[in-house]
Amino acid sequence: MASYFVAMASIAFIYCLLALGLNLQWGHTGLINFGHVASFAIGAYTSAILSLQGIPVVFSLLAGTLLAGLAAYPIGVITIRLKEDYLAIVTLGFSEIIRLICLNEMWLTRGPMGLPNVPNLFSSWGPKTNEWLNMIVFLMVTVCVLLLLQRLIRSPFGRGLRAIQEDEYAAAALGKNVVAFKMKSLIIGAAIAGIAGGLYAHYMSYIVPEMFLPVVTFYVWVAVILGGSGSNLGAILGSMILFVFLEGTRFLGDFGFIVDKTRFASLRFVIVGLGLILLVLYRPQGLMGKEK
Amino acid sequence: MDSLLQAAKITKSFGGFRVLSNCSMRVDPGSITGVIGPNGAGKSTLFSTLAGFIQPDEGEISYRGESIRGLHPYQIAQKGMVKTFQIPREFGALTVLDNMVVSYPHQKGEALPNIWFGWKGVCSQEKQIRKKAETLLEFLKLSDLKDEPARNISGGQKKLLELGRALMLEPYLLMLDEPFAGVNPKLALDLMDMIRELRRLGKTFCIIEHNMGVIMTLADIIYVLSEGEVLISGPPELVQKDKRVLDAYLGMGII
Amino acid sequence: MVDLLQHILNGITSGCVLALVALGVTLVFGISRFASVAHGDYVTLGAYFALVANRAGWNLVLSGLVGVMACVFFGYIFFIFVFRPLDRRPKIASVIGSIGVALVVRHAILFIWGTEQHSYQVAIERGIRFMGLMITKNEIIIVITAFILMAFIHLILKKTRIGKEMRALADDQDLARVTAINPLQVITLMWILALSLAGVAGLLLGLKSIITPYMGWDILLSAFAAAILGGIGNPYGAMAGAITIGVSEEVSTMFFPPTYRLAVAFLIMILTLLFRPSGIFGQKVEVK
Numbered sequence: 080m081a082s083y084f085v086a087m088a089s090i091a092f093i094y095c096l097l098a099l100g101l102n103l104q105w106g107h108t109g110l111i112n113f114g115h116v117a118s119f120a121i122g123a124y125t126s127a128i129l130s131l132q133g134i135p136v137v138f139s140l141l142a143g144t145l146l147a148g149l150a151a152y153p154i155g156v157i158t159i160r161l162k163e164d165y166l167a168i169v170t171l172g173f174s175e176i177i178r179l180i181c182l183n184e185m186w187l188t189r190g191p192m193g194l195p196n197v198p199n200l201f202s203s204w205g206p207k208t209n210e211w212l213n214m215i216v217f218l219m220v221t222v223c224v225l226l227l228l229q230r231l232i233r234s235p236f237g238r239g240l241r242a243i244q245e246d247e248y249a250a251a252a253l254g255k256n257v258v259a260f261k262m263k264s265l266i267i268g269a270a271i272a273g274i275a276g277g278l279y280a281h282y283m284s285y286i287v288p289e290m291f292l293p294v295v296t297f298y299v300w301v302a303v304i305l306g307g308s309g310s311n312l313g314a315i316l317g318s319m320i321l322f323v324f325l326e327g328t329r330f331l332g333d334f335g336f337i338v339d340k341t342r343f344a345s346l347r348f349v350i351v352g353l354g355l356i357l358l359v360l361y362r363p364q365g366l367m368g369k370e371k
Numbered sequence: 372m373d374s375l376l377q378a379a380k381i382t383k384s385f386g387g388f389r390v391l392s393n394c395s396m397r398v399d400p401g402s403i404t405g406v407i408g409p410n411g412a413g414k415s416t417l418f419s420t421l422a423g424f425i426q427p428d429e430g431e432i433s434y435r436g437e438s439i440r441g442l443h444p445y446q447i448a449q450k451g452m453v454k455t456f457q458i459p460r461e462f463g464a465l466t467v468l469d470n471m472v473v474s475y476p477h478q479k480g481e482a483l484p485n486i487w488f489g490w491k492g493v494c495s496q497e498k499q500i501r502k503k504a505e506t507l508l509e510f511l512k513l514s515d516l517k518d519e520p521a522r523n524i525s526g527g528q529k530k531l532l533e534l535g536r537a538l539m540l541e542p543y544l545l546m547l548d549e550p551f552a553g554v555n556p557k558l559a560l561d562l563m564d565m566i567r568e569l570r571r572l573g574k575t576f577c578i579i580e581h582n583m584g585v586i587m588t589l590a591d592i593i594y595v596l597s598e599g600e601v602l603i604s605g606p607p608e609l610v611q612k613d614k615r616v617l618d619a620y621l622g623m624g625i626i
Numbered sequence: 627m628v629d630l631l632q633h634i635l636n637g638i639t640s641g642c643v644l645a646l647v648a649l650g651v652t653l654v655f656g657i658s659r660f661a662s663v664a665h666g667d668y669v670t671l672g673a674y675f676a677l678v679a680n681r682a683g684w685n686l687v688l689s690g691l692v693g694v695m696a697c698v699f700f701g702y703i704f705f706i707f708v709f710r711p712l713d714r715r716p717k718i719a720s721v722i723g724s725i726g727v728a729l730v731v732r733h734a735i736l737f738i739w740g741t742e743q744h745s746y747q748v749a750i751e752r753g754i755r756f757m758g759l760m761i762t763k764n765e766i767i768i769v770i771t772a773f774i775l776m777a778f779i780h781l782i783l784k785k786t787r788i789g790k791e792m793r794a795l796a797d798d799q800d801l802a803r804v805t806a807i808n809p810l811q812v813i814t815l816m817w818i819l820a821l822s823l824a825g826v827a828g829l830l831l832g833l834k835s836i837i838t839p840y841m842g843w844d845i846l847l848s849a850f851a852a853a854i855l856g857g858i859g860n861p862y863g864a865m866a867g868a869i870t871i872g873v874s875e876e877v878s879t880m881f882f883p884p885t886y887r888l889a890v891a892f893l894i895m896i897l898t899l900l901f902r903p904s905g906i907f908g909q910k911v912e913v914k
Contacts, residue, residue, distance in 0.1 A: 111718060111721065113663075157896055157899060157900060158899065161899060161903055163717070163718060164655075164660065164661045164717065164721065165854070165899060165903075167661060167663075167721060168661060168847070168850045168854070168895070169895065169896065169899065171663075171847065172847050172850075172851075172888075172891075172892040172895060172896075173892075175847060175888055175892070176888065176889050176892055179885055179886060179888060179889060182885060183883055183885050183886065227487065230486060230487065230490075231483075231486055231487075234480045234481075234486045234493065235472075235473070235478040235479075235480030235481050235493065235497070236480060236481045236482075236483065236486055238465070238469065238472070238473050239473060239478075239481055241462070241464065241465060241473075242462045242465065242470075242473045245462040245463055245464055245465065246460045246461075246462060246463075248424075248444075248456075248460065249456065249460035249461075249462065250445075250462075251443070251444045251445045251448070252422065252424075252444055252445075252448060252453065252454055252455070252456070252460075253445075253448055253453070253473075253474045253476075253536055253537070253539075253540065254445050254448035254449040254453075254474075254476045254540055255445055256443075256445050257445065263483060267483075294729075297725050297729060300722065300725065304722065342736065342737050342740055343737070345733040345734070345736035345737040346733070346737050348729055348732075348733040348736075349729070349730050349733045349734050349737065351729060352725075352726045352727065352728070352729030352730035352731075352733065353726065353730055354726075355722065355723075355725060355726035355729065356708055356723055356726035356727065356730070359712065359719050359722050359723045359726065360708065360711060360712065360723070363715070363719060
C-alpha cells in the first residue's frame, strides 16, 4: 500500500513540474503553448538515450533540460511576433513532429518499441532502487523549481512580465524588449518540462512515443487552469487535484462494469473535458487565480 | 545647431489610402515643438512612425545623428526618445508606484542570472529605482496615489502617470500625444509648468495638441499637419495668422 | 513521371477531403475569430454516425446524411452551450473551450465504439486505369462530392444575401455589427455550414481510409496548415491551400517515410508564417 502511494506521489510531482513550466509560459506570460508535451518528450528521450550510452544520469538529465529549453527557441522565434492563435497551432504541430521523430527514427529512439532499461536515478548505487528516495528527490526538485520560479516572478523580470500582460505596446514604448521577455519565459518553461521528462524516463525505465501524445499537454492545461493561471501554488494544487481524480477513478473500471477497462478509461477523459469546459465558462480564474 | 530629431519626406499608405505625404520635421534640442492639425491629419500616425511603431514607406528618420528607421519601438525608447499615448495606457493591475518602477530601463533584476545569483545587487538597485520613482511622483503631485492600482486613478492622473513613466527612462526627447486632452484647466496649468521645468532641466518636447491656448503658449515652433502633409511650420505668432492654417481647420468644420 | 502524376492525383483526392475540413476551420476563424481545435473531432463524429447508419444497411449517401446531421446537431449544441457564451471573452477562452469539446467528443467516441478500426460497407472495386494512372471509384466520388460542395459554398458566399453578410462579418466585425447585419443569424449559418462540411469530410475520409477515433484529429494540423497557407478566414484560400497541402504531402512520400507527411504540412505552415503570415490570398498584415 505504501508502495502504491509512493509511486503515485512520484508521478504527481512530475505533473506538478509540467504544470509549473506551463504556468510560467501561459499564466505569467500569456503564451498559448499547445506543445508542452514536446519539451517533456525531448527531456525524456535525451536523458534516456544519453544515459543508455553510459553517461551519468546527472549529466544526461542536465542535457535533457538544456535541449528541451533550446528546442523552444526556434519555435519562439517563429511565433512570438504573431497572433496568439498561431502560437497555439504551431506549438501543437511542433509537439506532433517531435512525437513523429521519436516514432520514426529507429536508429535514435528505437521507434515504437521504445527505450527499455533506462537507468534509474540511483543506478550507480546498486541494482535495487529505492522508491522512497526517488520520491523524495522528485519532491525536492519540485520544491526547488517552485522556489526558483517564485523568485523569478517576484523579481523585476516578473514585474516586467506583468506589465507586458497588461499592455505590451505600452511596455514596448517604455523600452521593454517584449519578444525577449516572452522568449525567456518560453525557454525556461520548456526547460522545466525537460527536467520533468528526464525524471520521468528514469523513473519509468521504459519510454515509448505513446507516452507523449498531445493529450498530455491538455491535461497540464486543465491542471493549470484548474489551479488558477498565474499562480504557481495554484498550478501545483491543480495538478494534484487532476492527478488524484485521474488515478482515483482508474479503479472504477474494476468494479465489474459492462464495458472493458480501456473503454471505461475514456469516460474519465470525457469528464476531464467537461470539467475544462465548465471551468472556462464559470470559473476561468481557477481555484487560486485572481479575477480576470 | 544639430537637430535632435530629423524626419525627412516621410510617406505612408495603408491599403491604398495615403495617410502621410512627404512629411519633414526637425526638432532641435531643448525646444518645445508643437504639432497641430485637424482630426485625421495624420499627427498620431506621424508620431507612431517616428517612434518605430509603424514603418514608413519612404523617408528617413534620424535621431541624434543616427538613422533610426527600421528600429523597434523599444530600441528607440532605450535610446532616449519616448512616446506617450493619446489615450493613457497604464498598467492597470500594477500600482502607480510599480508603473513607475517597471519603466526604469536596463534593470539588473530583468536579467536572468542576476535574479538567482545576484539578488543583493538587484535589491539595492531596486531601492534606488524606487527612490527615483517617488521623487518623480512628487514632482507630478501623484505621491498620495502611489499604492493605488493604476486602473483606479482618474483620467487626468493617468495622463500624468504616462508622463512620469516616460520620465523614468531619462529621455532626451519626449513625444507627447495630446497630453492636455481631457485635463482640467488647473491641472493643465500645472502640466505646463512641469513641461517648462523639465525643459529647463534639459529635456526636449514634441507635442501633439488640439488645445490651441496651451500649445500656442508653450511651443517655440509649430508644425501644422493637414491631410497627411506638413502645411507650414514656424513660430506660433506666424502660424496662428496663416491663411492656409485657418482654411485647413475651417475646411474640416473645426476652428 | 507516371509515378509523380499518380502521387499528385492521390494528393488531389486527399486535398479535396482536407479542403472541406479547412473550409470549416477557416469559416469559424473568420467569423468567430478563434481556432477551433475541436473541428477534427467533429469530422470523426460524422464518420462514426455515418458508420452506424451504414451498418444498419443504409447506402453511402443516406449514411453520409446521418453523419452530417449528427455533426450539425452536436456541434450546434456545443455552440449554444460553450462557444456562444464565450464569445465576449478573450479568444483564448474559446480555444480552451474547444479543447474541452475535443476531449469530450473524442473520448465519448472511444468509450462507445472502442479503439478498433472500422470501414464502411462498400463493394471492393477495381480501380479505373487511364493514361497509366489509377483511380478508384471511391476517389472519384470523393473528388466530385468535394467540388460540388466547394461550388455550393462559393455560390452561397457570392450570390446570397447572407453569404455577403458572412463575408462582411469576416472582413470587419465592428463595422458589420453596426449595419443591419444580424450577426447571430450569420454566425448560426456559418456553424451549420462548417459542421456540415465536417460531417461530409468524415464520411469521405472514412471512405478513403479507415475509421478510427483519431482520424479527424490526425488531419486537423494539415487542415490548419491549409487554412493558414490560403490566408486564414479566406474560404477560397482554404480550398486552394488544402489541395496544395494534399499534393505536397503525397508527393513527399516519394522521398520521405510516409509518417512524416504531417511534417510537410507543418513545414509549409511555418514557411507561410515566416514569409507571408497573411497567407497567399490574405491581405498583407503588419507584423509588429
